[in-house]
Amino acid sequence: MGELRLMKGNEVLAEAAIRCGCDGYFGYPITPQSEVMETLMELQPWETTGMVVLQAESEVASINMVYGAAATGKKVMTSSSSPGVSLMMEGISYIAGAELPCLVVNVQRGGPGLGTIQPSQADYNQAVKGGGHGDYRLITLAPASVQEMHDFVDLAFNLAFKYRNPAMILTDGALGQMMEKVELADFKPRWTREEIQEISGSWATTGKTASRERNVVTSLEMDPGKMEQNNLRFQEKFKAIQENEVRYETFMCEDAEYVLVAFGTSSRICQKAIELGRAKGIKVGLLRPITLWPFPSEVIASMTCRVKGFLSVEMSAGQMVDDVKLAVFNSGCTVPVEYFGRMGGILPSPNEVIEALESKLINR
């Protein structure tokens, strides 16, 4: 068993990055995620593993540093919170277009604009539907505990390198600031030059040798015919991710007549709501998407014909509910899909969730 500690979600992101052999972190401080870089600066991994930690002059600079470092086959990341992630969107689109692996963490806060510094999930659409320009997708992981904040750093890097695509951990200020028991992984050494050659030598700018062609990293292609071919290749990749990488968790769904759909902090609130609902005799369960993209549409479709309705519980104005509706639409059965949520940094409480379930679905 690994070392047990009581840690904040933000602190554990930093600890997990060092332990999984991350080569570089480039970031700019913003509440409620500043502890990520603070912890890295305190741990000084450049003295131990050799990981680079750099405070850039802005979020635009950080994401472009990630872009440049990722082009060399290094394992690199950044983190920010909502307004900062908006600034990174151009860079993320370029990274997706250049087919580079990296990790971006969004510890969301209330928006739009500068909004609040309290927790929110209102960047769901930005993460899973684009955000930046062009036809690209972000592999999007949604942790629901401090332990998962730790575990998903390594997972996100694995998926990013497997598909040569940026991955995002979409979390929020509550999980960033919350402390829980976490079991830390053992230290994995950073990749050596030879290992990078072996893993990413076919595309990364690792130094041209006489025996191979130049590796060119770019998202630019002046010939629209070739650009369409690039896009078709991306779409094939996205299809493979959708087929192979869907992750989710169900809770008390076996006999459920009503299913709450929620991720991250709101999924934790829903678990408590289910305890309250079950105590009142309501057969209610939870589907928790772990990957927000690819979205677990098929498992929702498989439940549709045996349940009486779905309630998407969000810390946003009704974003994920669209994906739940789409999954239900494609299932062939028709059941109501409703939304309940709070916005702007306010968290829904467990009893509010059950009241919404009763008013919107059970007594409709």
Added chain:
Amino acid sequence: MTEELIIAGFGGQGVLSMGKILAYSGIMENKEVTWFPSYGPEMRGGTANVTVIVSDSRISSPVLHEYDTAIILNQQSMDKFESKVKPGGILIYDPNGIVHPPTRTDINIYKVEGTVTAVEMGNPKVFNMIIVGGYLKVRPIVSLDNVEKGLEKSLPARYHNLIPLNLEAIKTGQDIVEKVN
């Protein structure tokens, strides 16, 4: 066993550290723990509160609308949280600065003269540990041995010389807590 606790008072009273020490003590007992603070500009000088959940099983929501126990250390927090203690639950407060004492009759109310006693002990900073002592007397969710281990884990090594003083404060709190209703 699941204990859902809120500790609420002024920023600077040590509300967040009380929660952290209880959470670490819970880990020492192999329990699941969640420590969820109010955070943001209101922490600096204003009110501060932290939800601590200690449980034998996986913890669900960090966000709660009612609590097994509330530890209340100022009037604003009394106004906000007295009504949020579950019927049959526990409210512990320090009467210092409380103008309107709690009035509910369906909960168990205790008081700990923490502020006054800390001054008598010659160290106002141990105020929060006196309150923790009072709480642990009423709700022994963790053993004192594990609180000591929790203190070792949560305090930086340079403060470990203060652990005996903190343990003494906890024991004092256990002695002076009194039931009000």
